[in-house]
Amino acid sequence: MRLPLRPPRLLFPAACVAVCAAFPRPASAEDFAADGSLTFDPQAAYANGFEAQVPDPDASGPPLDVVEDAASIEGSHLLRVDTAWQPLEIPFRLPSAQAVYRASLWVRGNAIAALGTGYDDDAAGDFVQLFPTGRMTSDDWIELQSAPFSVEGPRGAYGVLILMGSFDADAIELVADPAELFTPLRACSGAADPICGPEGQCFAQWCRQASAWVPPVPEGDDPDLGMPRRALLARSLENRLRFFFGPYENRRLDLPAALAQMQSAASGGGRWRFWNGFATAIHRLHDWHSDTSAIASWALDNRRSLNVCFLEGDADLSHAIAAKDPDLPDILVAYTGSGRTWGLSQGDRLVAIDGQHPIAWMRSLIAYDWDYFSPNDHTGWAEFAERMRSSIPRYARSITVVRCPGGACSAPEEIAVTSIPEDDPEDGATIVRCDNRPTHIVDGVPESHGVGEKVFGGLVKGTQADEKLYGMVWDTLYGSGSSDAAIKAEVAKWAEAKGVLLDHRTGNGGTSAGPEPIVGFVRPPGKVLVDLWRNFSDDEGPKDQAEGLALYEANKASAWSAGSSSAKTDVPVALLITRCGSASDYLPQAMKGAPRVRIFGPHPTAGAFSSYMSLDYWSGIMHRLSMQDAITPDGAALVAHGVEPDEIVLPRQSDLILGKDTLAERALAWLRAEVTP
Amino acid sequence: MSRQASGLLPCFALALAGCWGEGGYASPAPSWSQDASGAETSVDAASDSTPAEAATDSAPQLKRTVLLRDPFGNYREGDNLLIDGDFEWTGGLMSSQTPWWVSPMLISWSAPDMLVGARCHSGMKCAVLGPSQSIAGAGVGTREPGLQLSAWIHPALPDCSLVSVSVGLCAGIMSAVHPIDSVSSAPDADGWCRFDGVVPAGTSRACVFVSNESDADEARVIVDDLVLRPASHAGSGLRRLPSPRHLAAVEQLRKGARELFQPRPPAWTSPPPVELRSKVR
Numbered sequence: 001m002r003l004p005l006r007p008p009r010l011l012f013p014a015a016c017v018a019v020c021a022a023f024p025r026p027a028s029a030e031d032f033a034a035d036g037s038l039t040f041d042p043q044a045a046y047a048n049g050f051e052a053q054v055p056d057p058d059a060s061g062p063p064l065d066v067v068e069d070a071a072s073i074e075g076s077h078l079l080r081v082d083t084a085w086q087p088l089e090i091p092f093r094l095p096s097a098q099a100v101y102r103a104s105l106w107v108r109g110n111a112i113a114a115l116g117t118g119y120d121d122d123a124a125g126d127f128v129q130l131f132p133t134g135r136m137t138s139d140d141w142i143e144l145q146s147a148p149f150s151v152e153g154p155r156g157a158y159g160v161l162i163l164m165g166s167f168d169a170d171a172i173e174l175v176a177d178p179a180e181l182f183t184p185l186r187a188c189s190g191a192a193d194p195i196c197g198p199e200g201q202c203f204a205q206w207c208r209q210a211s212a213w214v215p216p217v218p219e220g221d222d223p224d225l226g227m228p229r230r231a232l233l234a235r236s237l238e239n240r241l242r243f244f245f246g247p248y249e250n251r252r253l254d255l256p257a258a259l260a261q262m263q264s265a266a267s268g269g270g271r272w273r274f275w276n277g278f279a280t281a282i283h284r285l286h287d288w289h290s291d292t293s294a295i296a297s298w299a300l301d302n303r304r305s306l307n308v309c310f311l312e313g314d315a316d317l318s319h320a321i322a323a324k325d326p327d328l329p330d331i332l333v334a335y336t337g338s339g340r341t342w343g344l345s346q347g348d349r350l351v352a353i354d355g356q357h358p359i360a361w362m363r364s365l366i367a368y369d370w371d372y373f374s375p376n377d378h379t380g381w382a383e384f385a386e387r388m389r390s391s392i393p394r395y396a397r398s399i400t401v402v403r404c405p406g407g408a409c410s411a412p413e414e415i416a417v418t419s420i421p422e423d424d425p426e427d428g429a430t431i432v433r434c435d436n437r438p439t440h441i442v443d444g445v446p447e448s449h450g451v452g453e454k455v456f457g458g459l460v461k462g463t464q465a466d467e468k469l470y471g472m473v474w475d476t477l478y479g480s481g482s483s484d485a486a487i488k489a490e491v492a493k494w495a496e497a498k499g500v501l502l503d504h505r506t507g508n509g510g511t512s513a514g515p516e517p518i519v520g521f522v523r524p525p526g527k528v529l530v531d532l533w534r535n536f537s538d539d540e541g542p543k544d545q546a547e548g549l550a551l552y553e554a555n556k557a558s559a560w561s562a563g564s565s566s567a568k569t570d571v572p573v574a575l576l577i578t579r580c581g582s583a584s585d586y587l588p589q590a591m592k593g594a595p596r597v598r599i600f601g602p603h604p605t606a607g608a609f610s611s612y613m614s615l616d617y618w619s620g621i622m623h624r625l626s627m628q629d630a631i632t633p634d635g636a637a638l639v640a641h642g643v644e645p646d647e648i649v650l651p652r653q654s655d656l657i658l659g660k661d662t663l664a665e666r667a668l669a670w671l672r673a674e675v676t677p
Numbered sequence: 678m679s680r681q682a683s684g685l686l687p688c689f690a691l692a693l694a695g696c697w698g699e700g701g702y703a704s705p706a707p708s709w710s711q712d713a714s715g716a717e718t719s720v721d722a723a724s725d726s727t728p729a730e731a732a733t734d735s736a737p738q739l740k741r742t743v744l745l746r747d748p749f750g751n752y753r754e755g756d757n758l759l760i761d762g763d764f765e766w767t768g769g770l771m772s773s774q775t776p777w778w779v780s781p782m783l784i785s786w787s788a789p790d791m792l793v794g795a796r797c798h799s800g801m802k803c804a805v806l807g808p809s810q811s812i813a814g815a816g817v818g819t820r821e822p823g824l825q826l827s828a829w830i831h832p833a834l835p836d837c838s839l840v841s842v843s844v845g846l847c848a849g850i851m852s853a854v855h856p857i858d859s860v861s862s863a864p865d866a867d868g869w870c871r872f873d874g875v876v877p878a879g880t881s882r883a884c885v886f887v888s889n890e891s892d893a894d895e896a897r898v899i900v901d902d903l904v905l906r907p908a909s910h911a912g913s914g915l916r917r918l919p920s921p922r923h924l925a926a927v928e929q930l931r932k933g934a935r936e937l938f939q940p941r942p943p944a945w946t947s948p949p950p951v952e953l954r955s956k957v958r
Contacts, residue, residue, distance in 0.1 A: 108793075110793050112770070131748070134748040134801075136745075136794050137741040137744070138795050140794035218747060225753060229747070238755075239757075240760065243817055534817055535818055536882075537817045616775075622769070624774075625760075
């Protein structure tokens with residue numbers, strides 16, 4: 001869903017006069033009077049003390065809650081903000097000159113404050129977040145301020161103040177800063193396009209001022225320690241990874257690169273280099289739970305959505321046209337939605353993105369894409385394949401495809417992203433979610449593939465009632481709530497089943513309680529693993545199996561046990577896996593080796609046997625950090641070692657072209673062969 | 678460390694340029710001033726007096742003073758064994774599985790209430806404990822014999838014994854906790870109690886537990902700027918015993934930790950609400 005910024009109809013606020021930009025002066029920002037009241041910079045390009053806020057005539061939300069309050073920092077009124085997820089938006093016009101601005105706002109409370117900018121000529125807008133400067137008052141006002149950002153006033157520029165949280169706000173002000181270099185709006189091509197500069201980022205074919213997405217970096221030296229504050233902050237962040245990141249194998253394989261990345265970020269450059277370096281360091285941990293996000297990456301839209309889902313497969317129809325990569329799987333169109341498909345169809349092959357293998361290209365985004373997401377196990381790629389549909393419009397220049405209508409494949413065709421028309425909001429497109437399921441094995445699953453937290457069960461499609469083959473499609477294993485109840489209800493139906501087909505090809509995880517009803521159907525009780533929350537800052541895990549066994553023995557009282565004494569171990573159960581992590585690792589780990597279980601998938605699960613902590617700096621830098629590993633009764637550390645399928649099956653291009661689901665059909669064939677007559 | 682608006686002559690905002698350290702008042706870029714000892718300082722706009730004290734017949738009623746702090750808090754302690762000892766990274770949109778959690782728990786995992794601004798000891802954010810509330814902060818242990826904890830806590834009344842602080846295993850059922858005493862029984866001039874002590878390092882992950890021992894309605898306790906570091910000895914000396922209330926809260930907080938230490942879904946499986954997405958084209 002797109003919610004583009006609305007050009008405001010507000011007249012220029014009183015404090016903004018058209019001549020502002022003609023007589024710029026240094027960005028001195030507001031001042032404090034002798035009594036501690038704040039006064040605006042008289043040359044502010046925009047200033048609003050919420051003294052007499054006129055509601056936007058187009059506003060669909062409630063009027064602004066402007067209240068008279070003696071504690072206001074400017075004037076006699078302030079704005080009371082109390083939002084849930086729906087942000088408060090206050091549009092305003094910007095002067096018609098090219099200029100660099102800083103925005104500042106005073107708040108009382110834990111606030112999220114940002115600006116969206118846009119243009120009447122429909123040129124690309126940008127996102128600017130305001131962060132604490134460190135300036136605050138004795139009565140709890142704190143100053144938030146943005147980085148300098150350029151505005152192309154002649155294009156007809158407008159801004160929207162975006163506020164979220166429960167807090168008081170007062171004195172928003174935009175002041176031109178002629179000392180800063182104006183950066184013109186530029187088109188760009190591909191994530192790494194250098195035209196955007198070291199503090200910019202090419203996003204959806206336009207250079208964005210990425211430095212305005214992130215907080216400032218401390219400057220100067222710490223007088224006690226004689227070190228640059230930037231280096232001290234970098235060391236603190238580096239030690240966050242060194243001390244608290246838990247997975248042993250990823251510590252060995254990946255942590256050194258993450259630490260080196262952080263050290264590089266400390267060495268110099270602007271705020272984007274620093275914070276993007278920190279985000280990249282987290283990506284380099286190669287950990288399913290350790291991810292990054294920022295409001296900026298949520299708020300920025302691209303104008304060409306790709307309503308196509310990709311998965312790893314075997315392009316058996318087109319290897320003569322485009323050779324298979326020796327190491328990486330082929331990428332195929334799993335299915336598409338209706339509209340915005342860029343002309344692609346189920347079974348077509350994505351040969352390259354910007355000339356690289358699609359997975360290699362996705363991995364190259366490690367230093368650009370804050371939504372970067374990878375498995376702990378270095379041998380799986382499903383996380384990358386699943387996200388291609390959103391990464392291509394944001395970061396790619398072109399894609400190379402092989403179309404195979406009716407099974408007849410044509411020569412590779414390169415499609416420039418900019419050749420795709422921008423989305424028409426009125427085109428009636430039906431957007432699909434990507435869940436690695438070319439078909440659904442039971443009735444009732446929405447055509448949008450929007451499984452979410454729902455559970456779908458019943459007889460497997462295409463089977464006879466007297467075969468008594470039951471299926472279940474689900475994504476989450478929360479272990480509580482409605483999805484857990486639905487799983488238990490489905491398991492109860494299997495009492496009469498002769499075979500069960502479980503489609504967990506999107507496994508979002510949950511808690512260890514989530515898999516238990518299913519595991520209880522397939523195997524007797526037993527200890528599966530021990531969770532090892534990180535104990536020591538220098539814990540590198542067991543050196544060998546003997547140490548691993550000792551560790552397990554020392555902790556086995558808290559082992560995760562699963563299974564049931566009433567398990568129906570005579571019923572064959574097939575489990576389909578593809579992009580599965582966390583509790584969705586636990587499930588196949590506990591099922592594997594059970595008497596009548598067989599696991600089908602293209603590669604191991606993510607190997608993310610862990611939990612995490614969440615850290616959030618004013619919602620401009622949000623990340624999680626995995627702090628755990630797990631160990632098996634035979635002394636093996638589990639994280640980064642996904643559960644291997646019993647049968648490796650890749651979706652075949654020749655099947656997809658015919659609308660067939662290779663994994664599901666293979667698993668169903670096995671089930672039928674296993675079923676006791 | 679000087680935190681309050683002290684040590685400088687009254688210095689009104691309009692004449693402030695000389696009152697700042699690097700960066701200067703006129704610069705909109707963040708800058709952080711220090712006092713002579715290099716400690717974080719916090720003065721500006723008016724005087725170091727309280728507003729009531731500053732008001733005279735000839736001067737305007739002083740509404741507020743302006744302070745300047747490092748918005749990232751105390752990161753100088755880069756070897757802090759607590760994940761977020763200064764609360765600067767706790768709270769916000771990512772409000773689940775935060776490094777600090779509270780007891781009693783409303784549903785399951787809850788971050789403590791956060792305070793933002795000058796009343797914190799360092800940085801921008803700190804935690805506030807309501808009557809009889811307790812919090813735990815997650816950290817890791819050390820191979821060294823001991824752990825030293827330093828914490829700044831502002832009780833509602835000038836009595837440091839109204840707060841209990843301890844270090845212990847994060848999740849171990851009924852395992853020992855080691856109390857940390859305040860340096861003095863009464864708060865400093867700013868109302869802060871400094872808790873500091875060395876305790877034996879455990880054999881597992883370390884957590885810090887803080888309890889507001891008062892159940893009076895207005896008894897809010899501010900907690901900030903905690904540093905846990907390895908110590909070369911295990912500590913010694915008599916400490917006051919943890920209160921039964923504190924021990925009960927520790928067990929509640931450990932129960933929450935045990936629930937946390939389980940596999941969890943990644944962030945992006947719960948995508949940001951649609952209201953936040955695609956704001957800027």
